[in-house]
Amino acid sequence: MSRPAAHAHISPTDRTLNVSSPNAARIHHYLLGGRNHFASDRAAAENLLKVAPWMRDAVVDSRRFLERAVSYTVAELGISQFVDMGCGLPAQDNVHQIAQEADPAARVVYVDNNPLVGVHARATLDRNDARVSVVEHDVRDVDGLLADETLRSLISWTDPIVVCLTAVLDFVDKPAAIIDTLWKKLPQDSVVIFASLCSDGLNPSEIAQMRRVYTKADAGLYIRSGKAIRTLFDGRWDWQSPGLGPVRTWRPISDVQSQAIKAGFLGGVTSPLRRPI
Numbered sequence: 001m002s003r004p005a006a007h008a009h010i011s012p013t014d015r016t017l018n019v020s021s022p023n024a025a026r027i028h029h030y031l032l033g034g035r036n037h038f039a040s041d042r043a044a045a046e047n048l049l050k051v052a053p054w055m056r057d058a059v060v061d062s063r064r065f066l067e068r069a070v071s072y073t074v075a076e077l078g079i080s081q082f083v084d085m086g087c088g089l090p091a092q093d094n095v096h097q098i099a100q101e102a103d104p105a106a107r108v109v110y111v112d113n114n115p116l117v118g119v120h121a122r123a124t125l126d127r128n129d130a131r132v133s134v135v136e137h138d139v140r141d142v143d144g145l146l147a148d149e150t151l152r153s154l155i156s157w158t159d160p161i162v163v164c165l166t167a168v169l170d171f172v173d174k175p176a177a178i179i180d181t182l183w184k185k186l187p188q189d190s191v192v193i194f195a196s197l198c199s200d201g202l203n204p205s206e207i208a209q210m211r212r213v214y215t216k217a218d219a220g221l222y223i224r225s226g227k228a229i230r231t232l233f234d235g236r237w238d239w240q241s242p243g244l245g246p247v248r249t250w251r252p253i254s255d256v257q258s259q260a261i262k263a264g265f266l267g268g269v270t271s272p273l274r275r276p277i
């Protein structure tokens with residue numbers, strides 16, 4: 001179903017803006033076909049596409065995966081509260097819109113460490129919608145985030161939670177501590193919707209050139225092998241069918257999505273296997 005575009009146009013006078021430097025959130029938004037970007041972002045994204053022409057398909061695939069996974073967690077698992085970590089600029093279809101289609105009472109906390117994302121998310125959201133809020137926080141401080149008052153006022157810690165971690169750990173150098181904390185702290189029957197860029201199929205020169213684009217955007221890019229991604233979850237997390245794999249092949253709606261691309265995101269829906277004592 002098509003929804004009204006969830007865009008609030010960025011004003012170049014916004015004080016959170018530096019339009020002369022590219023920004024990782026806006027590069028992603030440009031690749032997704034959004035409107036909120038500037039010449040510096042477009043130039044960086046086009047440089048990225050020169051090195052990695054598959055990247056536009058990859059980010060679109062990852063976003064479509066997130067949408068399918070959100071619908072799945074509400075419709076199939078009956079979970080209706082979400083924390084979208086590293087949510088990015090508002091897209092055409094955002095987590096709360098998808099979740100509330102399946103359950104109008106679904107609640108969503110959007111989290112990002114980029115102040116600009118917060119400005120846009122707040123401008124886009126219906127301020128009277130008590131089911132949604134925005135928290136500016138760094139996911140590397142996941143303990144602090146989970147204790148945040150705004151988050152706690154919307155998310156019940158006695159019910160299962162869905163944490164969305166899509167296309168964000170690619171910007172985090174030590175993701176294991178985040179996964180570990182989620183494993184320890186998430187309530188019983190919670191799940192993580194996970195997707196991360198995978199280096200399998202890429203050569204070191206391609207990876208280095210991609211990293212350079214993001215370094216200029218003031219963001220570290222950490223592309224991990226499939227093995228390294230699996231290791232983050234090994235032994236303590238249970239992947240729901242069909243498991244961790246290329247996001248295109250995760251419960252695709254049509255066969256078209258299962259056509260292969262050179263590289264892309266690995267993803268899946270996973271739950272903590274063992275509860276802390």
Ligand SMILES: C[S@@+](CC[C@H](N)C(=O)[O-])C[C@H]1O[C@@H](n2cnc3c(N)ncnc32)[C@H](O)[C@@H]1O
Binds near residue numbers: 088111138139140165
């Ligand atoms: C590539 S976008 C992904 C957006 C969205 N999750 C998606 O799947 O379409 C990455 C987002 O993560 C945010 N981000 C990167 N590092 C972060 C961190 N340490 N803490 C919180 N947000 C972060 C960026 O600001 C950006 O908005």
